Amino acid sequence: MIPLSLRYYRADSVDEALELFHKISHEHGKPIFYGGGTEILTRARVQDIDVDAVIDLKGIPALKIHQDKGGRLEFGAALHLTDVAEKNLWPLLTATADRVADHTSRGQITLGGNLLSILPYREAILPFLISDSATARVAGPNGVRTRPFSELFDETLRLSPGEFLISAGVDQDEALGPRFKSRKMTRIDWIDYPLVTVVVTRNPRGAIRAAFSGWTTYPFSSPRIDRALSDGKRSPEERAKEALHHMPAPAVSDIHGSREYREFVTEYTLAGMLRELEDTP
Amino acid sequence: MKTLTRPEQVTLTINGEGRDVVIYPGETLLYTLRGDALGLTGAKPGCENGDCGACTVLIDNIPTKSCMVLTAEVENRHVTTVEGLEDAPIQHAFVDNSAFQCGYCTSGFIMVGHALSQHADAPDDSRVVEWLRSNICRCTGYQEIYDAVRSVCQDSTAP
Numbered sequence: 001m002i003p004l005s006l007r008y009y010r011a012d013s014v015d016e017a018l019e020l021f022h023k024i025s026h027e028h029g030k031p032i033f034y035g036g037g038t039e040i041l042t043r044a045r046v047q048d049i050d051v052d053a054v055i056d057l058k059g060i061p062a063l064k065i066h067q068d069k070g071g072r073l074e075f076g077a078a079l080h081l082t083d084v085a086e087k088n089l090w091p092l093l094t095a096t097a098d099r100v101a102d103h104t105s106r107g108q109i110t111l112g113g114n115l116l117s118i119l120p121y122r123e124a125i126l127p128f129l130i131s132d133s134a135t136a137r138v139a140g141p142n143g144v145r146t147r148p149f150s151e152l153f154d155e156t157l158r159l160s161p162g163e164f165l166i167s168a169g170v171d172q173d174e175a176l177g178p179r180f181k182s183r184k185m186t187r188i189d190w191i192d193y194p195l196v197t198v199v200v201t202r203n204p205r206g207a208i209r210a211a212f213s214g215w216t217t218y219p220f221s222s223p224r225i226d227r228a229l230s231d232g233k234r235s236p237e238e239r240a241k242e243a244l245h246h247m248p249a250p251a252v253s254d255i256h257g258s259r260e261y262r263e264f265v266t267e268y269t270l271a272g273m274l275r276e277l278e279d280t281p
Numbered sequence: 282m283k284t285l286t287r288p289e290q291v292t293l294t295i296n297g298e299g300r301d302v303v304i305y306p307g308e309t310l311l312y313t314l315r316g317d318a319l320g321l322t323g324a325k326p327g328c329e330n331g332d333c334g335a336c337t338v339l340i341d342n343i344p345t346k347s348c349m350v351l352t353a354e355v356e357n358r359h360v361t362t363v364e365g366l367e368d369a370p371i372q373h374a375f376v377d378n379s380a381f382q383c384g385y386c387t388s389g390f391i392m393v394g395h396a397l398s399q400h401a402d403a404p405d406d407s408r409v410v411e412w413l414r415s416n417i418c419r420c421t422g423y424q425e426i427y428d429a430v431r432s433v434c435q436d437s438t439a440p
Contacts, residue, residue: 006307008353010283020282038331038349041309045329059283073406082343104344104393104415105331191414 007053035110077112095182126211133171155218181273194213216249237272296365311347323363334416337389363388380429382420395429403435
């Protein structure tokens, strides 16, 4: 039982969800958009969230879109992570999202819920961060807009109150072109929050792109890191060491591992991934 | 649009039967199942945080941690608890493989194993392990649990 007095609404359309949010807010209620619910219920149980109404978005068809159409891969925000993995339109997204939590939980967690989590990890966002063509379709009081991820992302996806994510998309060519590796490193257990999750792609010209989660309080990618990793004249170990000098923030020390341990794990993980990507023909 | 703003009677489909029950909007499925109206105590409250899997049931044949779902979400969906399995092969497999010790986690593991055994694709070993990682057995009887689940799943890698 959740120790909160909640009202439950299940919207059937984008407009209905927006109207509900507006109406409840206007009546001094505290609504929140609701996807898989795992994070909201977990936080509600320990009274770490102040809401009195949930607007369930899972019944809205636009949020269940899951297609390869006209050269674009599109993923609805209400898709469960297991849906994404089973259809496997974007193997890099599958490899990354399929290491979130455990299998049963991934059957409940939605893509939108992971991308917009308040937790620092949000691993499913990593493939989008290193894809120039990635866009987010967002519904809000001013209508529905499609915006580049790069505009919307600043440590987190910056949605305003009353806005919600409808879907995310990426060009098929960009998504399926590069070779990739995705690694989630945990301290002991397979199922745990990451010390660090690293996603690396290598395009046919040898350019490397990388994104990280768990290193600090937000997921990130960086052109400076990509340049350091793409310097083919240096060994994978040298490049991995150099990349750590360009991280946008120091590694965190927390219950999962100290700063020094995180740096050590990240460096050898990155070096190993580069070697695997470059050794395989 | 579905709205539930106060305690209300709803009809849930549980183990193939329509069951009328009064629910609160903020009530989790685990709480509803185990309450006096339904009395289905096979789903166990463990961590109630989505970690242990002791409360796993099937919703439309997909294993789901019932502590992480509002009951209001499952109207018009099919909920299966361990009480609804009725002599399923996975239950015999758990007995045959002595796949339980204290038994508290057993129903959750059985529901995951049953769902996997019903899955269209025959799982390989890594998939069996991946599904079972969703649940925790504090008695650490994992090998026997794995053996039981493996025995009821066709092996896609078998010759």
